[in-house]
Amino acid sequence: MSKQESLWTRSRQAVYAEITSVAMKLFLEQGFEQTTIDQIAATAAISRRSFFRYFGTKEDIVLGDLASQGILMRDTLEAIPLSVAPWEAIREALRRVGGLTQEPDVMLKVAKMMYETPSLRARSIEKHLQWQELLVPNIRLRLGLDADDRRDPAADAIVSSAIACLDVAGQIWTRTGGTADLADLYDRAVLAVRAPDDRTA
Amino acid sequence: MSKQESLWTRSRQAVYAEITSVAMKLFLEQGFEQTTIDQIAATAAISRRSFFRYFGTKEDIVLGDLASQGILMRDTLEAIPLSVAPWEAIREALRRVGGLTQEPDVMLKVAKMMYETPSLRARSIEKHLQWQELLVPNIRLRLGLDADDRRDPAADAIVSSAIACLDVAGQIWTRTGGTADLADLYDRAVLAVRAPDDRTA
DNA sequence: TGCCCATCTGGCACCGAGTGCCAAGCAGGC
DNA sequence: GCCTGCTTGGCACTCGGTGCCAGATGGGCA
Known part of the structure; x- marks a missing residue:
């Protein structure tokens, strides 16, 4: 249970990191409000719906x-x-x-x-x-x-x-x-x- | 200019007061988040669009x-x-x-x-x-x-x-x-x- | 009285954030 | 190979908020 947990925990954390990295880049480039969640999701190659499973709000x-x-x-x-x-x-x-x-x-x-x-x-x-x-x-x-x-x-x-x-x-x-x-x-x-x-x- | 101004200024203030009164009543009855702007506008007998001309946000x-x-x-x-x-x-x-x-x-x-x-x-x-x-x-x-x-x-x-x-x-x-x-x-x-x-x- | 202009209003379409729901995919366990 | 559980994606929807336009209102002026 603990080994497997750390497995998808790791992949989950990787997705977290990926989203954060991508989003931050976009924020700094175009500003926070100018960046939509659709854009972040698209750039991070996940669906809009999945984004909200990682972050409750922008x-x-x-x-x-x-x-x-x-x-x-x-x-x-x-x-x-x-x-x-x-x-x-x-x-x-x-x-x-x-x-x-x-x-x-x-x-x-x-x-x-x-x-x-x-x-x-x-x-x-x-x-x-x-x-x-x-x-x-x-x-x-x-x-x-x-x-x-x-x-x-x-x-x-x-x-x-x-x-x-x-x-x-x-x-x-x-x-x-x-x-x-x-x-x-x-x-x-x-x-x-x-x-x-x-x-x- | 000044007398007339106070005229529609007064009516405008009346609308302000009406909206506030109506909204506050609804807020206290059902809670802030549970009260939608459509509901407030309807109760105050104005359009949703006009509401936003009086208050920028809820x-x-x-x-x-x-x-x-x-x-x-x-x-x-x-x-x-x-x-x-x-x-x-x-x-x-x-x-x-x-x-x-x-x-x-x-x-x-x-x-x-x-x-x-x-x-x-x-x-x-x-x-x-x-x-x-x-x-x-x-x-x-x-x-x-x-x-x-x-x-x-x-x-x-x-x-x-x-x-x-x-x-x-x-x-x-x-x-x-x-x-x-x-x-x-x-x-x-x-x-x-x-x-x-x-x-x- | 009738016209003109400014303003307020309503309605519409639209956007973005956030949620609920359901069906499909992809594990791993038996 | 099937069952189970979790993740994912997509859809539809709600709600707050904005832009735009067309029509009503009302006061000023000739």
């Missing part, structure tokens, strides 16, 4: 990683001792997962596309919101709350803000044409948010 | 206010002296605009719908992101930056986090069935985000 081709990365973030976060404070723990989890890494090549173009295409941006936010549900329980514990205390806004606020900072960092990163350092931008974002309301910046 | 019926509220927030924020620190200024602008007000009746059901309907949630976030562009320039000034310094993440991060806090507050508010105080939830959210990483909570 956006999932670009944002597929985000869902799994959320799980990864949760697991990583849970591996960090509860004695570590929330912001620090999130920052460390991001570092370990590699959410602060960037390879200027293709990534910049993809990022630009994500920030400029409304439907894509919306979906990416949506996926990030799912991170919230995944990470909040652990942050509650770090705040000394019950893991399922759904009436205290503290943990949700911290996670949500952290994700907002990550998003902003990515945004600025694309604005600078990928020249800035993503991790640094994130740190500066968090710093700005959490700095006391005194003079200077 | 979501706009529910979220129409958010766009104009963004403008209002910007204007309000700009009326607050630059000597007021960012977070404080945003908080004050929210208070003045009434973004922290809640009327438990219909509002709770609408809010629940918004948080439970993916497409609606996505669009609402999208609209909130437009707030960011509107509010950031003013916040930059409060930080001593140029109003169009697009390379510093600080202002974007603060605005984005504030909106995240507002969103979280609304979320918890609906979770509590509208019993909690929205302004209080927002304040607690901000407090949690900005509290120093000391031991305990």
Whole structure:
């Protein structure tokens, strides 16, 4: 059962890769919205119907990683001792997962596309919101709350803000044409948010 | 020109109100996604085509206010002296605009719908992101930056986090069935985000 | 009163995303 | 070689949204 499984699992993964590769190429060439699913399916030599058996939506081709990365973030976060404070723990989890890494090549173009295409941006936010549900329980514990205390806004606020900072960092990163350092931008974002309301910046 | 304008402007606004009223009723009865535009148009006694002349998308019926509220927030924020620190200024602008007000009746059901309907949630976030562009320039000034310094993440991060806090507050508010105080939830959210990483909570 | 113009409206055809259904193909197990 | 289960493709359909055109409406003006 396990050998055979890995057989068509492998072929399935090959199809995934093929679709993704083909689609990404088309997206970067003609833009996301200008590329139809029929076109992707035709180029990948599968039927339109089969495409939807691999990807639920067109956006999932670009944002597929985000869902799994959320799980990864949760697991990583849970591996960090509860004695570590929330912001620090999130920052460390991001570092370990590699959410602060960037390879200027293709990534910049993809990022630009994500920030400029409304439907894509919306979906990416949506996926990030799912991170919230995944990470909040652990942050509650770090705040000394019950893991399922759904009436205290503290943990949700911290996670949500952290994700907002990550998003902003990515945004600025694309604005600078990928020249800035993503991790640094994130740190500066968090710093700005959490700095006391005194003079200077 | 001005008197006549107000004439068909009034009738136009009447149609707006009619559509909104009819649609909202249908949404609350059968859910957002279960209500088709044909149904709304038929109930409002207009053609499907005309509907789209009043609302660009189905979501706009529910979220129409958010766009104009963004403008209002910007204007309000700009009326607050630059000597007021960012977070404080945003908080004050929210208070003045009434973004922290809640009327438990219909509002709770609408809010629940918004948080439970993916497409609606996505669009609402999208609209909130437009707030960011509107509010950031003013916040930059409060930080001593140029109003169009697009390379510093600080202002974007603060605005984005504030909106995240507002969103979280609304979320918890609906979770509590509208019993909690929205302004209080927002304040607690901000407090949690900005509290120093000391031991305990 | 009658004409002119601008605007709003409805209806039609069309597109693209996404779903349900069913029949054909292609495994592997017995 | 047959049965079984999963995958595939194709078809028809729904729904949101757009472009286009023809007709109604109504106000301004001679």
